[in-house]
C-alpha cells in the first residue's frame with residue numbers, strides 16, 4: 001500500500017504519493033544522490049550495517065573493509081507507528097563500497113519498531129542512535145511474519161511503489177493472508193515460505209537486468225516443462241540502469257519434497273537406499289530441462305576462437321583462485337592442462353554446442369517430489385559471475401560437471417580420502433550420465449576433454465568458495481584438485 005504519511009520521527013518522510021521517499025529515487029550507481037532524507041537514513045544505519053553485513057552468509061564482500069554506503073533507493077512500504085505499535089517496513093537498495101575499490105548493490109528489507117518483541121531477537125540489527133531512524137530498533141523484516149505478509153500482499157496485488165514494480169503471472173491464484181515463515185536455508189539469498197504453498201526468494205546482491213532465476217523458470221514453466229516450480233509473481237527495481245533489476249521471485253513451494261543433497265547423504269551414510277536409481281532419474285531430468293531450454297532460448301555453436309576464450313577464462317579464474325588460496329597454487333600448472341586440452345579440442349573439432357543452462361547445478365538445487373520426480377530450482381547461475389555472463393548460452397556439459405562434482409562432495413562429506421566414498425561417487429557419475437544419455441542428451445562420458453575442463457573449473461570455484469565461506473570444507477574440493485591434477 002503506498003504510504004504518504006511520515007514513516008519515522010525525524011527527517012525521512014514518504015512525501016510522494018507513490019511511496020518513494022525523498023532521496024529515494026534511483027539515480028543509478030554512477031551518480032547516486034540520496035538527498036537529505038537518504039542521508040538521514042544512512043546516518044542511523046551506517047554503524048549497524050558495518051557490523052551486521054559481514055556476518056550475513058549472502059554478503060559477498062567478506063574479509064574486505066566496508067568503506068562507505070550509497071543509497072540508491074529507499075521506499076517505505078509501511079510507516080512505523082509507535083502509538084499503534086505497528087512496525088515499519090523499509091525497502092533499500094544500497095551500494096556497499098569496500099576497500100580495494102568497487103561497490104556491490106544489495107537489497108535490504110528492514111523492519112523498524114520502538115520495541116522489538118523477544119521472538120524477533122535473532123533478526124536484530126540494532127538501535128539507530130541518530131538520523132531519521134533515531135530511537136528505533138532496526139531488524140530484518142523478512143523474519144517478521146507481519147512484514148513478510150505485507151510483501152506477499154504487494155506481490156498479490158501488483159503495481160508500482162516508487163521504483164519498485166510488482167507483477168503477477170496471469171492465471172496464477174495466490175490466496176491472501178498465507179502465514180509467513182523464514183526459510184531455514186541460509187544461502188546466497190533469503191527465502192520466505194508462505195503457508196507451505198509458495199516460496200519467495202529475495203535476491204540479495206542486485207545487478208541490472210532480469211535475473212536468470214526468473215527468466216529461465218518462467219520460460220520453462222510457460223513451455224509446460226514440469227521440472228521447475230512455476231513462478232507466480234515477482235518484483236523489480238526500475239531505473240537502476242537501462243533494464244529493470246529483478247529483486248525477488250514468488251514460486252510454488254514443493255511441499256513434502258526432499259533435497260537431493262539430503263537424500264544423497266542418507267545413502268552415503270548408509271541410512272538410506274542406494275542412490276543410483278535416483279542419480280539415473282536425475283540425469284534424465286537434467287537432459288529434459290536442457291532439451292526444454294534449447295527450445296525456449298536461442299542456441300549457438302561456439303567456434304574455435306570462442307572455445308579458446310572459454311579456456312582462457314577458466315585459466316584466469318584458476319590463477320585468481322591460486323593467488324587467493326595458497327593450497328591451490330602447487331597444482332595450478334597441472335590443472336591448467338585441462339584448459340589447454342579444451343582449447344586444442346576447439347581448434348581440431350567443429351566447435352561446441354551452447355545454450356541456456358542451469359549454471360550452478362548441484363544436489364542442493366534439485367528437489368525430489370512424490371508426483372513429479374526431480375525438479376530443478378535456482379536457475380540464478382553461479383552468484384559470483386556477472387549477470388550478463390550468466391545469461392549467455394554455455395555448453396550444457398557445465399551443468400553435468402556441476403552435478404558430478406556434487407556427487408563427489410556428498411561422498412566425501414565425512415572423509416575426503418575414503419576409498420568407499422570414491423566408489424560411491426563413481427557409481428552415481430555413471431548412473432547420472434547413463435540417465436542423461438537415455439533421455440536424449442549426449443552421453444557426457446563421450447566428451448571427456450570438455451567434461452574434465454568443466455569439472456576442473458568447478459573444483460577451482462569450489463576451492464575459492466569454501467576458503468571464503470566454509471574453510472572446514474576446503475579438503476573436499478582439494479581432494480578433487482589433487483585427482484584432477486594427477
Ligand SMILES: Nc1ncnc2c1ncn2[C@@H]1O[C@H](COP(=O)(O)OP(=O)(O)O)[C@@H](O)[C@H]1O
Pocket residue numbers: 183185186187188189190191199201229251252253254255257259364365367377378380
Ligand atoms: N520451490 C521450492 N519448493 C520447496 N523448497 C524450495 C523451493 N525453492 C527453494 N527451496 C528450498 O530453499 C533452499 C534455497 O533455495 P535456493 O533457490 O537454492 O536459494 P539460494 O539462491 O539462496 O541458494 C533450497 O535448497 C530448498 O531447500
Ligand SMILES: O=P(O)(O)O[C@H]1O[C@H](CO)[C@@H](O[C@H]2O[C@H](CO)[C@@H](O)[C@H](O)[C@H]2O)[C@H](O)[C@H]1O
Pocket residue numbers: 187188189261360362363364378382383402405406407409410462465
Ligand atoms: O546454492 P547456492 O546457489 O548458494 O550455491 C553456492 O553454495 C553451495 C553450497 O551451499 C555451493 O555448493 C558446493 O557445496 C554443495 C554442498 O553444500 C555441493 O553439493 C556442491 O557440489 C558444491 O559446489 C555452490 O558451489 C555455491 O555456488
